[in-house]
Amino acid sequence: MSSDISAITGGKIYTMKHPGDFLSKVYIKNGRISETPGDGDTLDITGKIALPAFEDTHTHFFGTGLSLTQLDISELTSLSDIKDAIAEMVKNRPKGRIIGIFGYAPENIEGEELSGEVLDSISIDTPIFVRRKDGHSSFGNSAFIRLLLEETDIKPDDVVGGFIPERAHTIADRFFSSRITREELIEAAAKVEKIALSNGCLTLHSYVPKKWWLKLLLEIAPSLKIRVVPYPEIEDIEFATSLGLGRVGGCILLDGSFGSHTAALFEPYADDPNNLGILYKTDEEVASFFTEAQEKGVQVALHAIGDRAVEQFIQGAEEACLRLGEPFPHIIEHCELIHPEQIERMARIGLRAGVQPTFDHLWGKPGGMYEKRLGKKRKELLNPFRDMLDSGILLAGGSDSPITPINPLLGIYSAVHHNNPTQRISTFEATSLFTSNAAKLVFQGDVRGTVEVGKYADFVILDSDILNGEDILSANPVMVIREGKIIFSNTQS
Numbered sequence: 157m158s159s160d161i162s163a164i165t166g167g168k169i170y171t172m173k174h175p176g177d178f179l180s181k182v183y184i185k186n187g188r189i190s191e192t193p194g195d196g197d198t199l200d201i202t203g204k205i206a207l208p209a210f211e212d213t214h215t216h217f218f219g220t221g222l223s224l225t226q227l228d229i230s231e232l233t234s235l236s237d238i239k240d241a242i243a244e245m246v247k248n249r250p251k252g253r254i255i256g257i258f259g260y261a262p263e264n265i266e267g268e269e270l271s272g273e274v275l276d277s278i279s280i281d282t283p284i285f286v287r288r289k290d291g292h293s294s295f296g297n298s299a300f301i302r303l304l305l306e307e308t309d310i311k312p313d314d315v316v317g318g319f320i321p322e323r324a325h326t327i328a329d330r331f332f333s334s335r336i337t338r339e340e341l342i343e344a345a346a347k348v349e350k351i352a353l354s355n356g357c358l359t360l361h362s363y364v365p366k367k368w369w370l371k372l373l374l375e376i377a378p379s380l381k382i383r384v385v386p387y388p389e390i391e392d393i394e395f396a397t398s399l400g401l402g403r404v405g406g407c408i409l410l411d412g413s414f415g416s417h418t419a420a421l422f423e424p425y426a427d428d429p430n431n432l433g434i435l436y437k438t439d440e441e442v443a444s445f446f447t448e449a450q451e452k453g454v455q456v457a458l459h460a461i462g463d464r465a466v467e468q469f470i471q472g473a474e475e476a477c478l479r480l481g482e483p484f485p486h487i488i489e490h491c492e493l494i495h496p497e498q499i500e501r502m503a504r505i506g507l508r509a510g511v512q513p514t515f516d517h518l519w520g521k522p523g524g525m526y527e528k529r530l531g532k533k534r535k536e537l538l539n540p541f542r543d544m545l546d547s548g549i550l551l552a553g554g555s556d557s558p559i560t561p562i563n564p565l566l567g568i569y570s571a572v573h574h575n576n577p578t579q580r581i582s583t584f585e586a587t588s589l590f591t592s593n594a595a596k597l598v599f600q601g602d603v604r605g606t607v608e609v610g611k612y613a614d615f616v617i618l619d620s621d622i623l624n625g626e627d628i629l630s631a632n633p634v635m636v637i638r639e640g641k642i643i644f645s646n647t648q649s
């Protein structure tokens with residue numbers, strides 16, 4: 157591991173500049189792709205392909221690692237299995253530590269659902285905190301609710317029966333993460349790195365919701381094998397600029413999610429006819445935030461899922477554009493429910509979109525969650541990758557990990573096999589979401605994302621030719637190369 161490579165040869169090296177464009181040899185010198193070889197070995201990739209290393213544009217960096225130290229119940233389909241799994245965890249954890257659980261998906265559960273009472277039947281003295289899979293609401297037992305009422309602004313009326321809805325959930329989640337130590341974060345970072353590399357992913361756009369967590373990430377970044385693109389996920393533009401970061405945001409919420417009936421809609425939910433979802437900010441707050449950011453040259457990414465939230469984003473950006481006389485390429489994260497007229501306006505002022513194709517894979521099937529929430533007709537408007545690309549919008553791909561796994565091949569597969577056939581995109585286009593477009597999204601396309609002389613020698617080696625029709629889901633990342641060094645290999649050689 158980590159010896160220098162001076163050339164890659166023996167298999168196709170896709171440049172990702174144009175569809176079908178590949179080289180049969182590249183030279184590497186001083187960590188960059190070069191016209192002449194530097195010192196080191198030649199890597200023979202016969203029978204395999206090389207691509208620019210994958211890049212995931214939406215990860216909750218520490219949240220992903222921390223989720224691995226908590227209990228994931230997303231695969232469990234009965235309340236009794238959930239109770240057994242939580243009881244086991246309570247038994248094995250030191251007393252007094254909050255038991256963190258995530259992945260609760262009531263749509264997968266037959267019969268009785270979770271409640272504060274059910275959690276109390278497992279333990280009344282160990283605090284238990286269970287978050288829904290979509291990350292927008294949660295449950296706590298009495299011991300956890302007691303802590304929330306003592307140590308946060310949450311009021312008893314906000315958390316009836318142990319259910320912690322949207323706004324209170326955000327506070328509860330923050331409270332839970334405030335109990336996390338530096339050692340736990342460092343351990344979490346190592347776990348994220350391992351998962352990313354084994355999925356061929358070298359660069360993670362990393363959303364970090366606390367200042368000291370972000371400073372820690374910047375401190376450890378030079379010793380990580382992966383690259384991080386840090387996003388302070390807080391509304392403090394000064395803080396971002398003081399650290400020399402040209403961006404701010406991430407899942408800073410304009411609205412909620414479809415799963416929790418909180419994504420903001422123009423027309424009510426199909427399965428909740430009096431509900432239009434939630435907007436967290438006023439139009440003026442959004443416009444001023446964009447204006448201030450643009451004045452300081454800072455790119456903003458905000459979470460907008462429903463059409464009413466997407467509208468607030470676009471309007472805010474249009475307003476900032478009017479005030480300052482020019483547009484700025486901010487990023488709509490998720491950008492799921494969007495009308496053709498809104499796509500046109502996004503394109504007109506150069507807004508970018510960070511999308512999660514795996515969402516459609518999970519929730520876009522006939523009869524699935526999207527259809528239940530929005531009805532058949534409105535579901536057709538969701539995640540319009542084909543239309544957004546055709547209108548010239550820069551589209552990049554992410555996982556929203558830990559909501560879905562850091563697994564660009566699954567993202568590529570999901571975009572190619574979109575549940576709405578009119579929104580499918582080609583394998584080349586889908587791959588570009590996780591390579592060239594991902595780098596361009598944050599103005600770093602000049603140093604990575606395609607195979608070109610002068611750019612970083614960052615590659616993922618796959619064991620099947622996905623760009624030539626071979627099955628995407630059965631492809632395996634067998635190696636990741638960063639700046640000419642092998643930093644991950646799952647072969648014995």
Ligand SMILES: [Zn+2]
Nearest residue numbers: 407459489490
């Ligand atoms: Zn989000």
Ligand SMILES: [Zn+2]
Nearest residue numbers: 214216407556
């Ligand atoms: Zn997110």
